[in-house]
Amino acid sequence: MEGSQREGDADGNIRTSIVVAAAKNLLSKLFRLKHYVMQIVPPRRDRAAARSGDKAGSPREDIMRKRLFATIAFTALTAMTAVSGLLSGAAQAADPIKVGAIVSATGPASFLGDPEKKVLELYADRINKAGGVDGRQVQLTVYDDGGAADKAASFTKRLIESDGVDVIVGGTTTAATMAAVPLVERAGVPFISLAGAVVIVEPVKKWVFKTPHTDRMAAEKVMEDMKKRGLTKLALLSEDSGFGKSGREQTVAVAKERGIELVADETYGAKDTDVTAQLTKIKNNAAAQAVLVFGLGQGPAVVTKNYRQLGISLPIYQSHGVASKEFIRLAGGAAEGVRLPAAGLVVAAQLPDSDPQKKVVTEFTKVYEDSFNTEVSTFAGHAYDGLMIALDAVKRAGGTDKAKLRDAIEQTKGYVGTGGTVTMSAKDHMGLTLDAFHMVEVKQGDWALVK
Amino acid sequence: MFAELLQYMLSGLTIGAIYALAGLGFSIIYNASHVINFAQGEFIMVGGMASATLTASGVPLPLAILIGCGGAMLVGVLVAKFAVERARNASTVTLIIITIGASIFLRGVAELIWGKDFKRLDAFSGETPIQILGASMQPQSLWVVGTAGVLIVAIGLFFNKTLTGKAILATSHNRLAAQLVGIDVKRVVLASFALSAALGAIGGAVVAPITFSYTEMGIMLGLKGFTAAVLGGLGHGPGAVAGGLIVGVAEALGAGYISSAYKDAVAFVIILAVLLFMPNGLFGKRGTERV
Numbered sequence: 001m002e003g004s005q006r007e008g009d010a011d012g013n014i015r016t017s018i019v020v021a022a023a024k025n026l027l028s029k030l031f032r033l034k035h036y037v038m039q040i041v042p043p044r045r046d047r048a049a050a051r052s053g054d055k056a057g058s059p060r061e062d063i064m065r066k067r068l069f070a071t072i073a074f075t076a077l078t079a080m081t082a083v084s085g086l087l088s089g090a091a092q093a094a095d096p097i098k099v100g101a102i103v104s105a106t107g108p109a110s111f112l113g114d115p116e117k118k119v120l121e122l123y124a125d126r127i128n129k130a131g132g133v134d135g136r137q138v139q140l141t142v143y144d145d146g147g148a149a150d151k152a153a154s155f156t157k158r159l160i161e162s163d164g165v166d167v168i169v170g171g172t173t174t175a176a177t178m179a180a181v182p183l184v185e186r187a188g189v190p191f192i193s194l195a196g197a198v199v200i201v202e203p204v205k206k207w208v209f210k211t212p213h214t215d216r217m218a219a220e221k222v223m224e225d226m227k228k229r230g231l232t233k234l235a236l237l238s239e240d241s242g243f244g245k246s247g248r249e250q251t252v253a254v255a256k257e258r259g260i261e262l263v264a265d266e267t268y269g270a271k272d273t274d275v276t277a278q279l280t281k282i283k284n285n286a287a288a289q290a291v292l293v294f295g296l297g298q299g300p301a302v303v304t305k306n307y308r309q310l311g312i313s314l315p316i317y318q319s320h321g322v323a324s325k326e327f328i329r330l331a332g333g334a335a336e337g338v339r340l341p342a343a344g345l346v347v348a349a350q351l352p353d354s355d356p357q358k359k360v361v362t363e364f365t366k367v368y369e370d371s372f373n374t375e376v377s378t379f380a381g382h383a384y385d386g387l388m389i390a391l392d393a394v395k396r397a398g399g400t401d402k403a404k405l406r407d408a409i410e411q412t413k414g415y416v417g418t419g420g421t422v423t424m425s426a427k428d429h430m431g432l433t434l435d436a437f438h439m440v441e442v443k444q445g446d447w448a449l450v451k
Numbered sequence: 452m453f454a455e456l457l458q459y460m461l462s463g464l465t466i467g468a469i470y471a472l473a474g475l476g477f478s479i480i481y482n483a484s485h486v487i488n489f490a491q492g493e494f495i496m497v498g499g500m501a502s503a504t505l506t507a508s509g510v511p512l513p514l515a516i517l518i519g520c521g522g523a524m525l526v527g528v529l530v531a532k533f534a535v536e537r538a539r540n541a542s543t544v545t546l547i548i549i550t551i552g553a554s555i556f557l558r559g560v561a562e563l564i565w566g567k568d569f570k571r572l573d574a575f576s577g578e579t580p581i582q583i584l585g586a587s588m589q590p591q592s593l594w595v596v597g598t599a600g601v602l603i604v605a606i607g608l609f610f611n612k613t614l615t616g617k618a619i620l621a622t623s624h625n626r627l628a629a630q631l632v633g634i635d636v637k638r639v640v641l642a643s644f645a646l647s648a649a650l651g652a653i654g655g656a657v658v659a660p661i662t663f664s665y666t667e668m669g670i671m672l673g674l675k676g677f678t679a680a681v682l683g684g685l686g687h688g689p690g691a692v693a694g695g696l697i698v699g700v701a702e703a704l705g706a707g708y709i710s711s712a713y714k715d716a717v718a719f720v721i722i723l724a725v726l727l728f729m730p731n732g733l734f735g736k737r738g739t740e741r742v
Contacts, residue, residue, distance in 0.1 A: 110567060240712060267712050271671055273662035276462045277706035277714075280455055298569045298663045305661075309580045309589050310458075330571050330663055333578065 096139035100165035102155045104172040107147030113172040115380035133391050152176035160187045166400035169386040171195050190406045192386040197246050201429040209429045211385040216250040218320045221341035221437045223258045235264035235288035239295030247294035263287040276306045283312050296321040301330035308334040325375050341437040345381045345418040347447045356416050364418050381418030454585030459707040465592040467699020468599035472654035473676020474691035476647035482623030482686045483643030486546045490554040492673020497523040498652025499664030503570035520652040527648030531641050561666040572659040591660045598657045603692050678722045684732030
């Protein structure tokens with residue numbers, strides 16, 4: 001059976017190459033024709049000059065020109081019909097799976113969206129080279145929303161209405177995702193978001209799924225670790241960005257559930273260069289037993305440096321938002337001893353061989369780093385997971401019927417990705433458990449799993 | 452209690468010293484050309500980015516700072532030559548808009564050259580905090596304050612003791628008269644841009660170990676520098692320095708005693724208050740309307 005499928009593929013390939021050759025041939029003919037016309041019929045300026053000398057010559061020339069163009073147009077038309085006929089023949093053999101994506105490849109969220117875009121393109125390409133999914137090629141359409149939610153909405157519309165995609169992966173930020181949600185819900189297109197906030201999947205929306213861990217899980221993981229160490233009083237320092245604010249809300253909520261007392265609730269600006277004022281307050285707060293910092297980018301590194309500068313001796317936790325080597329590089333020696341919840345992808349090398357994720361994350365890291373020559377990011381992993389879950393569902397649904405595809409995504413069970421093991425259900429459109437996070441500590445400039 | 456206050460003061464003075472340098476840059480250019488140069492923050496960025504990336508690739512720190520400084524001066528001269536000078540007869544508002552455009556352009560170019568991620572520059576003399584009466588500061592803060600102090604004194608001497616400095620001063624007092632006594636006003640404008648750029652770049656390099664450098668680091672620093680310059684009286688050198696320190700300390704105290712959420716607001720409340728009640732700043736001369 002496999003053999004016959006491969007044969008079918010080869011057949012398709014030959015047909016495609018015939019089409020390409022025909023198109024090339026046609027193009028070169030057209031160019032030659034154009035050249036020919038230019039020779040017979042001089043450009044307008046020359047003709048104007050000629051006309052001033054010899055008026056009788058011009059009408060005949062015009063007729064000739066018209067005829068020539070008519071011929072060209074006719075040839076082009078017939079050829080195009082022929083080519084499109086051939087193409088549609090080829091298309092019927094392997095109707096592509098249309099995957100749409102909206103990512104913030106530029107703009108303020110580009111550090112998230114850029115790796116996502118690269119990964120989607122890389123893997124769509126790799127899958128196609130390996131023969132596609134069930135013999136069908138993956139046709140990826142990526143739009144860059146530049147980090148603007150309104151653009152994300154209009155691109156979603158375009159993906160649904162004019163590109164007619166079967167499934168959408170993307171929405172780099174929570175804002176972009178939430179802008180796309182009403183559109184996909186109305187149109188009934190499966191949508192796998194790459195953004196973090198809980199609101200995307202809580203309450204459950206029929207067509208909306210997501211791959212990344214939530215800030216709620218990060219807060220839970222941190223408090224779980226605190227309990228293990230016998231700490232119950234937490235000082236929170238959150239960034240005044242979307243990520244930090246949402247993280248703060250979740251932390252407050254989770255703390256209540258888990259019996260952790262919040263003794264300080266400070267914020268800092270995403271671009272602050274000095275956070276000693278806030279940290280001094282926390283330092284002078286006798287009740288605090290641990291500090292949790294919720295932020296992205298350079299802010300948490302500044303906080304960590306200031307933390308050491310002030311000589312605060314409490315254990316410090318960061319969120320999963322800084323789970324990249326960049327954080328260790330920026331904070332330098334100050335990062336030693338910082339604990340944070342991180343996805344398996346970040347600690348690929350340290351995972352025990354028995355870990356189900358080991359193989360997936362090691363392989364993904366290698367492919368990514370070989371292709372782009374930069375350190376793998378968890379965001380790239382989210383995009384990979386999104387694409388893989390979608391394509392896996394296509395396989396199980398036996399096609400791209402949207403309703404069946406949606407059901408198949410919802411039935412995703414035991415998919416091992418870069419973010420963890422995903423088992424979705426009608427009530428859970430993310431499908432990750434707290435096990436997807438590993439508590440890590442920075443030791444000698446690298447991550448070390450906390451046992 | 453006292454230690455807490457001292458901690459806020461130290462933080463405020465450190466960042467205030469950078470605001471002072473940026474403010475001084477605004478004042479110098481304003482004096483020479485009556486342009487409020489919103490690309491000042493980008494000079495800081497160029498200094499910070501150049502020194503961070505060059506040291507990372509093995510260039511010794513002093514040389515890296517020097518190259519960054521030279522690069523920023525070149526950028527400053529280019530901005531003056533190709534953006535400001537060409538629109539010499541435009542209104543002040545137009546010129547300001549031109550400099551904002553230049554700053555956006557510079558950020559874009561910097562992003563192309565250096566990328567979007569944050570760069571780290573090691574502290575000049577270690578990171579062991581210095582303890583003072585219960586407060587602590589990074590050794591780099593001393594570098595920042597010290598460098599700012601030296602530069603400010605040097606600028607003062609330059610304006611009062613050297614011929615070029617005096618020429619710039621003369622131009623700021625009366626452009627036409629300066630031209631009449633044979634001062635090449637065009638070159639004075641170029642020199643003032645180069646000087647401001649150099650100040651900014653050195654500031655950027657010394658502050659980079661504390662703030663990290665990235666292509667957008669100049670936006671906030673530039674705006675705060677502008678606040679400092681207005682607070683001290685636009686075009687008044689020592690005023691800009693005092694303004695910078697005041698803004699820095701006010702911010703730190705605001706974050707410490709009121710709420711960290713309003714930290715940036717403090718600077719802008721100050722500038723609003725100054726514009727409403729003392730339009731000439733703390734030290735500025737009373738403006739005269741010429742008809």
